[in-house]
Amino acid sequence: MKKERKRFIAGAVCPRCGELDKLFVYHTDGKKFRECVNCDFLEEQRFAPIARELETRVASGEVERIVRIVAPSRDEH
Numbered sequence: 477m478k479k480e481r482k483r484f485i486a487g488a489v490c491p492r493c494g495e496l497d498k499l500f501v502y503h504t505d506g507k508k509f510r511e512c513v514n515c516d517f518l519e520e521q522r523f524a525p526i527a528r529e530l531e532t533r534v535a536s537g538e539v540e541r542i543v544r545i546v547a548p549s550r551d552e553h
């Protein structure tokens with residue numbers, strides 16, 4: 477059994493409920509998902525190479541900018 481790794485995205489705002497620091501990402505079956513703990517937002521992402529980068533930089537405000545690059549689809553505010 478493979479354990480899924482879930483990591484919170486610091487500085488990321490949920491596009492649905494607008495809450496900060498509620499999003500986490502996890503990988504399963506070669507896919508990457510972004511999910512919110514505050515609402516039922518769930519989105520599949522397919523940008524693995526850059527995604528790995530953002531997970532390692534969870535401390536600075538730079539993360540939010542990287543998240544937008546990774547997921548340009550739905551980041552309206």
Ligand SMILES: [Zn+2]
Nearest residue numbers: 490493512515
């Ligand atoms: Zn949410």
